[in-house]
Amino acid sequence: MLVVMKHGATDGQVRDVVRAIEDMGYRARPMPGAQRTTVGLVGNDGRVEESRLVGIEGVLRVIHVSPPYKQVSREWWPENTVIELSNGVRIGEKDVVVMAGPCSVESREQILETAHRVAEAGATVLRGGAFKPRTSPYSFQGLGEEGLQLLARAREETGLAIVTEALDTESMGLVAEYTDVIQIGARNMQNYSLLRAAGRAGKPVLLKRGMAATIKELLLAAEYVVAEGESRVMLCERGVRNFDTHARNLFDLTAIVTIHELSHLPVVADPSHGTGARSKVGPLARAAVAAGADALILEVHPDPPTAASDGQQSLTLEQFDALMAELHPIANAIGRRIARARVPAHG
Template identity: 55%
Template sequence: MIHAAPRSWPAHIEGGRVERGVNVPQSYRLVRRDARGDRTVVRLRSGATFGGDEVAICAGPCGVESSEQLEMAARAVAAAGANVLRGGAYKPRTSPYSFQGLGEDALKMLRHAGDRYGLGVVTEVMDPRDVERVAQYADMLQIGTRNMQNFPLLREVGATRMPVLLKRGISATVQEWLLAAEYILLGGNESVVLCERGVRSFDVATRNLLDISVVPLLEEMTHLPVIVDPSHAMGIARLVPPIAIASVAAGAHGLLIEVHPDPPNALSDGAQSLDCAQFQQLMRRLAPIAEFAGRRLPRRYPERAVSSENVSNPDSAVRSSRSGVRLA
């Protein structure tokens, strides 16, 4: 009989209890906490960081619906202090009849808004064939919950040098999640950020069940940064602020929050989206919590910042020059 070898396997063999020992490698060797001496800090071209002293704030609409809608959202989240603009161009919807996104037109809008308001851009990529296209506009590629184990997609983003936001699968264990990250690192891309967004449970009181305990747990298990998406975890806008605050207090390196200028009329996920005023209020509440956790909210860099005085006049916002991000 052949067994995976325990630490004392030579003694077992000598005693005749096993025929042969087989050394089984660690299942996730590259993402392990002790795989490197320091913790990974993922930096976007915009200057936003994940894993350092700042709490990265990624905010924006679930889906890009129009240039006007995105302009209003980007202006508001930048003024409130966010440093990354989120928005869906390609939407993985449960129903084929739901809004599927505007595709490359939305990518162009995201890039324009990000440059205008000094925000990094994170957006989801769903198909390996779209990675190069999305990478031309985005600063960070998001792998959504439905694609956490889309192995061809993981390999494709692993072959880039683009920062990747890897969401936990809706029913994934922590080990499965880390193994998905291992696929990306194995391809040579070490710029990976993990995102806890809740898992499916028997309880339907909230959209998902947020596993906030995974934040300090992953701090021990991996060198990769971890952020939290309270919007998809709760599915109810009024519950997003307290969960966002709790996540930062637990040690999350960032938040992914849905913000829409008119949530009741949003084409997707309006029920869980904060309006612009609610997001601004949340940011005020987060500042002392981040300090308590030994971090700080993002600094608005002068050459990129949009002040509260000029958000009413978007033409006065500073444009940042940027060339498209290409695959390595």
């Protein structure tokens, strides 16, 4: 970090900056120039409170030489992080993992039918919401613990790992008890108490990008989880708000490439929420694999028109089968493959 002094800053003001840096436990290195002086902060571990410096008399601005997120940065760890799930599936290597299932767990019949079908088509992770954050308080809010129990039953029958969302710190323990991956949704990306709780829950975390969040903000949110001791974090691009009305969100394919450049964490793509329209999910899923996504998370429902939530963006079981067949040659073309797991016999 560099503290740039104003033109004509006094020696006393430079000393004030040096003293403030040393009081925070870091080393300061004044660097006088022909026009102005800069002060380098040596040993920045990402916990520097910038506001303590910018308010000092004579300071023009503070420049970050290295990113404010440390542990999730590729500068910190150049090798890709690989996350192994309970069923042996590994995310972050050559295989592209497909997570699929309904937006909400609605019934035993619905989730088991979907789980068996997506597993047979090649998915290795089952998604499904037991607790649902809805814009309207009158919309379906999920089955709660009953939904988690149904997801666990589906895992027993199919061998799929499960991912589901924790909405608050109160439900975090319950979700961690049943799930294989804890999802933090877009609305909670900057819920810092929830991020810290997820970092202490002992399970991998799938962190979704906020609806108006920058990539830097997403990486800083991930830093909260990793700072609590949980290094198994996946970053999910799920679209950001847009001024156009032709899609629910703007699905940012560039984010997949950019996050890989900046971070060692695996990248998951969510074209279902990224587009909000069933007809657009397939094309963007194919594009996400081509762009280098480590995993896809897709909404699939046996009868989308009757879905309790997000039916308009859910693929039918037949559409999911067709999409999976299309993804294999795309993955192969870039030297990857779609992950598959052994499907247990129906019992």
